[in-house]
Amino acid sequence: MSKYYFETRDLVIIAIISALGGVSSTYIGYLGNLVNRFLGVPFGAGQFLAGLHIFWITLGYGLTKKRGTGVMIGVLKALVELFSGGKLGVFILVLSGTQGFLVDLVFLLLRKRNFISYIMAGGIATGANVLIFQMFFAPYNAMTLFFLISCIAFFSGIIFAGYFSFSVLEILEGKEKKYGLKKAITIGFATLLLFGGIYYYTEIYTTGEKISVSGNCENPYDFTYEDLKSFEKTVKTEMIGEYKYEEEKEYEGIPLLDILEKSIPKGDKIEVIGNDGYSVIFDLEKLNDDIILTHERRLIAKGFDGSYWVQDVVEIKIE
Numbered sequence: 001m002s003k004y005y006f007e008t009r010d011l012v013i014i015a016i017i018s019a020l021g022g023v024s025s026t027y028i029g030y031l032g033n034l035v036n037r038f039l040g041v042p043f044g045a046g047q048f049l050a051g052l053h054i055f056w057i058t059l060g061y062g063l064t065k066k067r068g069t070g071v072m073i074g075v076l077k078a079l080v081e082l083f084s085g086g087k088l089g090v091f092i093l094v095l096s097g098t099q100g101f102l103v104d105l106v107f108l109l110l111r112k113r114n115f116i117s118y119i120m121a122g123g124i125a126t127g128a129n130v131l132i133f134q135m136f137f138a139p140y141n142a143m144t145l146f147f148l149i150s151c152i153a154f155f156s157g158i159i160f161a162g163y164f165s166f167s168v169l170e171i172l173e174g175k176e177k178k179y180g181l182k183k184a185i186t187i188g189f190a191t192l193l194l195f196g197g198i199y200y201y202t203e204i205y206t207t208g209e210k211i212s213v214s215g216n217c218e219n220p221y222d223f224t225y226e227d228l229k230s231f232e233k234t235v236k237t238e239m240i241g242e243y244k245y246e247e248e249k250e251y252e253g254i255p256l257l258d259i260l261e262k263s264i265p266k267g268d269k270i271e272v273i274g275n276d277g278y279s280v281i282f283d284l285e286k287l288n289d290d291i292i293l294t295h296e297r298r299l300i301a302k303g304f305d306g307s308y309w310v311q312d313v314v315e316i317k318i319e
Contacts, residue, residue: 074100
C-alpha cells in the first residue's frame with residue numbers, strides 16, 4: 001500500500017488554516033486601518049500588523065512539518081480571499097503564493113524547525129510583501145520610505161509570524177510550562193484577536209444591498225442604486241493608489257452630491273464607510289459632480305488619491 005506525502009490529517013490542517021487565514025484577512029486589514037488612524041498617517045503604519053497574514057502559513061507549516069505546506073496554504077488562503085471579494089483581485093495569488101514559497105524556502109535552507117527558523121521565515125516572508133508591491137505597483141517613490149516600510153513589515157513578521165506562531169505551536173504541542181508568563185501572554189493575545197474578530201464580523205462588517213445616508217442631516221434615508229439611477233452619469237478618470245494603478249477609463253455612477261442633496265445635509269464633512277469598516281472623510285465644499293458611486297457600490301473619487309476610492313460602500317455619514 002503506497003503512502004502519500006500529505007496524509008489526510010495534513011490536508012485537513014491545511015484546509016482549516018487556509019480558510020481561517022483567508023477569512024481573517026479582512027479583519028487584519030481593518031486593524032491596520034485603525035493603526036494608521038491612530039498614528040495619523042494614510043498608510044504604512046498598518047504594516048506593523050502584516051505578520052498576522054503570514055502567521056497562518058508558519059503555523060500550518062509547524063503543524064504538518066512538511067515542505068510544500070507554505071505554498072499550499074499561501075495559494076489556498078489567497079483563493080479564499082479572492083472569492084470572498086478581496087480588494088487585491090487575482091494579484092493576491094501572486095502575493096500570498098510567493099510568501100508561502102518563502103516560508104518553505106527558509107525552513108528548507110535552515111533545515112531545523114526552531115525559534116530562529118520561525119522568526120526568519122516570518123520576517124522574510126512578511127517583508128517580501130513590500131518588495132512585491134513595489135515591483136508591481138511602485139507605490140514608494142522615495143527609497144527611504146520604501147526601506148522604512150520594509151523594516152516595519154520585517155519586524156512585524158518576526159513578532160507575529162515568527163515568535164507568536166512558535167509560541168502557539170509550543171502550547172499546542174504541550175512544550176510550554178503549565179503556568180508561565182509566556183503562555184499567559186500568548187493565550188491572552190490569541191483570545192484578544194479572537195474576540196476582536198467576532199466583534200468585527202458581528203458589529204462592524206456589513207453586508208446587504210442598501211446604503212444608508214445618516215448623521216447631521218434633515219432627511220436620513222436608505223437607498224439602492226436603482227432608486228437613484230435617474231441621476232446616473234459617466235465619468236472618465238484614472239485611479240492612482242498606494243498599491244494599485246488603474247488606467248483611465250469611463251465609469252457610470254450616481255454623483256455623491258445628488259445622493260447628499262436628498263438628505264439635506266447640515267454638516268460640512270462627509271464620511272464614506274465601506275462594509276469592512278474602512279472609511280474616508282471629505283470636506284463637503286470640495287465635492288464635485290465627478291465623484292460618483294457605481295452600481296457595484298464603489299466610490300469613484302476623481303481628483304483624489306486612490307485611498308479615497310472606497311469599495312463596498314454601506315454608509316454615507318454627514319458630520
